[in-house]
Amino acid sequence: MGSLSTPRPGFASTLLPFLLLLQALAGSTSAVVISLRRRHDSAPQRRRPGFGGADQAVCDLFTGSWVKDESYPLYQALSCPVIDPQFNCQLYGRPDADYLRYRWKPAACELPRFDGVDFLTRMRGKTVMFVGDSLGRNQWQSLICMLGAAAPQGQTQFIRGDPLSTYKFLDYGVSISFYRAPYLVDIDVVQGRRVLMLNNISGNANAWTGVDVLSFNSGHWWTHKGDLQGWDYMGDGGSYYLDMDRLLAFQKGMSTWANWVDINIDWSKTKVFFQSISPTHYNPAEWNNPVSKNCFGEMAPVSGSNYSGPYPDQMPVLRGVIKAMRNPAYLIDITTLSELRKDCHPSIYSGELSPEQRANPDRSADCSHWCLPGLPDTWNQLLYTALFF
Numbered sequence: 588m589g590s591l592s593t594p595r596p597g598f599a600s601t602l603l604p605f606l607l608l609l610q611a612l613a614g615s616t617s618a619v620v621i622s623l624r625r626r627h628d629s630a631p632q633r634r635r636p637g638f639g640g641a642d643q644a645v646c647d648l649f650t651g652s653w654v655k656d657e658s659y660p661l662y663q664a665l666s667c668p669v670i671d672p673q674f675n676c677q678l679y680g681r682p683d684a685d686y687l688r689y690r691w692k693p694a695a696c697e698l699p700r701f702d703g704v705d706f707l708t709r710m711r712g713k714t715v716m717f718v719g720d721s722l723g724r725n726q727w728q729s730l731i732c733m734l735g736a737a738a739p740q741g742q743t744q745f746i747r748g749d750p751l752s753t754y755k756f757l758d759y760g761v762s763i764s765f766y767r768a769p770y771l772v773d774i775d776v777v778q779g780r781r782v783l784m785l786n787n788i789s790g791n792a793n794a795w796t797g798v799d800v801l802s803f804n805s806g807h808w809w810t811h812k813g814d815l816q817g818w819d820y821m822g823d824g825g826s827y828y829l830d831m832d833r834l835l836a837f838q839k840g841m842s843t844w845a846n847w848v849d850i851n852i853d854w855s856k857t858k859v860f861f862q863s864i865s866p867t868h869y870n871p872a873e874w875n876n877p878v879s880k881n882c883f884g885e886m887a888p889v890s891g892s893n894y895s896g897p898y899p900d901q902m903p904v905l906r907g908v909i910k911a912m913r914n915p916a917y918l919i920d921i922t923t924l925s926e927l928r929k930d931c932h933p934s935i936y937s938g939e940l941s942p943e944q945r946a947n948p949d950r951s952a953d954c955s956h957w958c959l960p961g962l963p964d965t966w967n968q969l970l971y972t973a974l975f976f
């Protein structure tokens with residue numbers, strides 16, 4: 588298992604405009620990178636991401652509707668080299684393109700348009716890390732594509748690894764990373780068995796210290812059973828369990844994460860976001876379609892602001908955990924706005940599927956991940972807004 592260890596920059600005060608950081612990448616991506624970082628912009632840093640931004644004081648960014656906008660998408664799949672086959676719908680034959688041309692419109696304001704050069708300039712010398720499951724990976728690749736389209740001639744470097752992959756925009760010294768940790772908390776191997784450690788996160792978290800912008804997500808894997816279940820036992824308070832109520836386990840795991848953030852994050856240096864639960868579209872009754880079996884064939888969002896399907900039951904748990912933090916992470920609440928986007932999943936246009944699976948949309952469609960370009964671009968526009976406006 589590779590890990591990124593960075594000395595904690597406890598000496599980075601306003602007196603030190605430059606900070607030399609030594610990052611040692613161990614494991615599968617064996618490399619040593621020395622970067623000279625500019626720690627401070629000319630504008631004073633806000634204590635918490637987005638809080639105090641004038642716009643957000645009057646506008647709920649997460650309540651609104653999707654409007655047609657022919658100026659989208661922000662990039663083309665063919666010009667972005669990092670998109671996994673799983674998310675590359677156009678390459679795998681998706682015939683319709685309307686789903687690419689929607690903009691999220693909060694009810695009470697306009698989101699600032701994503702400006703990749705502005706993002707790179709403001710983040711000069713800094714690191715962004717997405718931590719979580721394949722939905723975090725989805726969003727990570729989206730951000731790389733959005734930034735790459737803004738700086739197409741720039742020098743870049745891609746270090747692929749597991750659990751850590753990093754894409755660098757070298758002209759700006761900006762790193763955009765993904766760290767795979769579907770449960771956030773550790774999975775230890777004890778006597779050959781995988782144990783989901785509900786109370787321990789320090790193995791994974793070692794890679795997160797010293798990062799400037801952390802965006803976490805977790806959720807789907809907590810519900811997986813059978814072949815998709817990523818552990819054999821759960822470890823909680825020194826005892827091992829074959830299973831337990833999954834919402835309770837989620838609550839314990841997220842509390843371990845929240846506690847880690849409260850103890851280890853210095854809010855003057857690091858901004859912490861949590862990406863809310865990403866919805867799936869396997870039940871067409873949720874959007875009043877009596878014909879389909881799932882998202883396959885959907886070509887337009889649900890209109891308006893409301894989704895008639897159920898709200899994920901992990902959300903109240905997540906909100907409760909975040910609310911109880913000493914310094915609450917900024918919740919990017921993409922759940923409802925994503926529920927409206929039944930049209931934006933790969934369905935059968937995923938490079939992960941065999942021809943046989945593609946011929947059987949009812950059984951094989953992927954209605955969990957999202958096409959790129961597509962919905963995660965809006966998640967990143969919201970991240971951009973929360974960071975800088």
Ligand SMILES: *[C@@H]1O[C@H](CO)[C@@H](O)[C@H](O)[C@H]1NC(C)=O
Nearest residue numbers: 773775784787788789790791
């Ligand atoms: C937590 O994980 C770390 C790193 O794997 C390990 O060193 C430590 O012993 C663990 N702590 C507990 C209480 O299991």
Ligand SMILES: *[C@@H]1O[C@H](CO)[C@@H](O)[C@H](O)[C@H]1NC(C)=O
Nearest residue numbers: 650651891892893894895923
């Ligand atoms: C739609 O949602 C809004 C805001 O959440 C709510 O005020 C309104 O009553 C809902 N409308 C319908 C028709 O459910």
